[in-house]
Amino acid sequence: MSSTSSTLPLDELLVDPANDALKSKQAATEAFLLTETQQDRVDAVVFPSPDDSESDEIEGFTSSETNDSSSSTSASRSSSETTRSDNHLHETNSSATASTTENRTGAICHGRVKNPESMVSKTWWKTVFSDQLYLQTDGDVVEDPAITLEEVRILERIDVVCDILQASSPSSLADAETDVDASTGTTTVKVLDLCCGQGRHILQLAELYPSLELYGHDQSEFLIQLARSRATAAASSTSTYASPNNKNVQFTIGDCRSIPYADSTFDLVLMLGNSFGYFSTDKDDEAVLTQIFRVLRPGGVVALDIADGAFQRENFTPRGWEWIDDEMMVCRERWLSEDRKRLVCREVVIKTGEGVIRDQFYQERLYDSMDMQRLLKGAGLKQLNQAIDGQGTNGAASAKQQALDLEIKTGKEMSQRGEDLGLMEQRNFVVAVKPAL
Structure with missing residues (x-):
C-alpha cells in the first residue's frame, strides 16, 4: 500500500520501553512524536504502567524474545530530553531493578519486536473487534454510510447476486426457486451476512430490499449488540439505515466455523468487509467455506470480499501512520511472512x-x-466467471463476461481520511455457487 503519510520508523516515533517493567504505577517515560522534518516537537505522551494494562494471552510469547527489543532511546531525542526523562524515572522509582522483560506480556506497549508472528494471539479477533476502538481506527471505511452503500451497489452488479435480491419481489414469483409465503404471496429469500460486524451491510440491504429475510452472524458481542441497537433505531426516519424491515433482521453471536443454522437454509451468503483469512492455517478457512456450503440451498450463491493478495504483496509498505482525529493517532508496522x-x-x-x-x-x-x-473446490463450491452488468441475468440481453475478481476500491477512492488504508485499500469479490441437485 502506498501511504500518503510520513513513514518514520516506529522505533523513532515511540520512546524506548526498556523500563516498562517497573513495578510502580508512577513509573513513566516520555515519547515524542516527530514531524516529517524531525525538527518540531509535538505534545509528549506518557506510557501507562503495565499494571494498568489489559492482559492478553499471546501465542508463543516468551520474555526471552524481548530482552534485546530496545537498548537505547530514540536517536532523535536530544540529550537534555533524555537526561530529564531518566531523572524522572529515577525519582519516581529509584529502587526498581527488575528485568526489562518482567511483566512484558502485561505491557500496553511492547517496544521493538523481533518476532512479530509470535505476538499474534491464536484468537486475535476476540480483542481487536471487542470495543469501540476498532470503529475509530477503521472508521473512515467501516463507519462511512456512503462507502457501505457503494459496496452494496457493487454487489448488485454481480448478476447471480442481483437475481437473488430481485427474487424477493412479488413480480419474480414465476421464476423463483425459493420459498413462497402463502399468506403474503411473496418469495422468501434468506440472506446470511457472515462476520457482519456492526451490521452495516445487512441494514443497508434491509432498506433497499424490504422483503428480504436477513440474518447477521459475528463473533463479537460488542459489534452484534451495536448492530441490534442500530436495527431497532432504523425505524426512525432520522436513522442512517431507516427501514421498516427491522422485524426481518436477526443477529446471532458465534464463530464463523460453526454457523448456527440448518442445512440448505440460505439463498445467499455474504462475507464482506475483508473478513476472510483470519485464521492461522488455511484448514480453518476451508472449514468456513464448508460451513457456507452446508447452509446454502442448492443453487445458492456466496460472495466473498477478500483482500487483494497480489496488490498487498506488490505494494507492501513496512510501516505507516495516520491521525484518527485531533487527539488520536495510530502507528502501524507490517511484515510479510517468509512464504x-x-x-x-x-x-x-x-x-x-x-x-x-x-x-x-x-x-x-x-x-x-x-x-x-482450490479452497472453493475443496468445499464443494463452484467458482463463477461473472456476468457483470447490474441488470441480473433476466434483464440483460448480452451481459459482458468479466473476470471472476471484481475489484473493490471504495477505501482508496472514498475514504475521508485517505491515509493509511492497509488491507482495506483494495479488495476483490470472489463469487461461487453451490451446485444444484
Missing part, C-alpha cells in the same frame, strides 16, 4: 494526554485467484 502468504500487522494507538492506549497484533492470509479456486 509471502500471510501479512502480520501491528497497531499502536496513541492518544494525546494518555499515551499508548493499545498495542495489538493481527494477521491475515493473502489469497490469490488460484488459491481461492
Whole structure:
C-alpha cells in the first residue's frame, strides 16, 4: 500500500520501553512524536504502567524474545530530553531493578519486536473487534454510510447476486426457486451476512430490499449488540439505515466455523468487509467455506470480499501512520511472512494526554485467484466467471463476461481520511455457487 503519510520508523516515533517493567504505577517515560522534518516537537505522551494494562494471552510469547527489543532511546531525542526523562524515572522509582522483560506480556506497549508472528494471539479477533476502538481506527471505511452503500451497489452488479435480491419481489414469483409465503404471496429469500460486524451491510440491504429475510452472524458481542441497537433505531426516519424491515433482521453471536443454522437454509451468503483469512492455517478457512456450503440451498450463491493478495504483496509498505482525529493517532508496522502468504500487522494507538492506549497484533492470509479456486473446490463450491452488468441475468440481453475478481476500491477512492488504508485499500469479490441437485 502506498501511504500518503510520513513513514518514520516506529522505533523513532515511540520512546524506548526498556523500563516498562517497573513495578510502580508512577513509573513513566516520555515519547515524542516527530514531524516529517524531525525538527518540531509535538505534545509528549506518557506510557501507562503495565499494571494498568489489559492482559492478553499471546501465542508463543516468551520474555526471552524481548530482552534485546530496545537498548537505547530514540536517536532523535536530544540529550537534555533524555537526561530529564531518566531523572524522572529515577525519582519516581529509584529502587526498581527488575528485568526489562518482567511483566512484558502485561505491557500496553511492547517496544521493538523481533518476532512479530509470535505476538499474534491464536484468537486475535476476540480483542481487536471487542470495543469501540476498532470503529475509530477503521472508521473512515467501516463507519462511512456512503462507502457501505457503494459496496452494496457493487454487489448488485454481480448478476447471480442481483437475481437473488430481485427474487424477493412479488413480480419474480414465476421464476423463483425459493420459498413462497402463502399468506403474503411473496418469495422468501434468506440472506446470511457472515462476520457482519456492526451490521452495516445487512441494514443497508434491509432498506433497499424490504422483503428480504436477513440474518447477521459475528463473533463479537460488542459489534452484534451495536448492530441490534442500530436495527431497532432504523425505524426512525432520522436513522442512517431507516427501514421498516427491522422485524426481518436477526443477529446471532458465534464463530464463523460453526454457523448456527440448518442445512440448505440460505439463498445467499455474504462475507464482506475483508473478513476472510483470519485464521492461522488455511484448514480453518476451508472449514468456513464448508460451513457456507452446508447452509446454502442448492443453487445458492456466496460472495466473498477478500483482500487483494497480489496488490498487498506488490505494494507492501513496512510501516505507516495516520491521525484518527485531533487527539488520536495510530502507528502501524507490517511484515510479510517468509512464504509471502500471510501479512502480520501491528497497531499502536496513541492518544494525546494518555499515551499508548493499545498495542495489538493481527494477521491475515493473502489469497490469490488460484488459491481461492482450490479452497472453493475443496468445499464443494463452484467458482463463477461473472456476468457483470447490474441488470441480473433476466434483464440483460448480452451481459459482458468479466473476470471472476471484481475489484473493490471504495477505501482508496472514498475514504475521508485517505491515509493509511492497509488491507482495506483494495479488495476483490470472489463469487461461487453451490451446485444444484
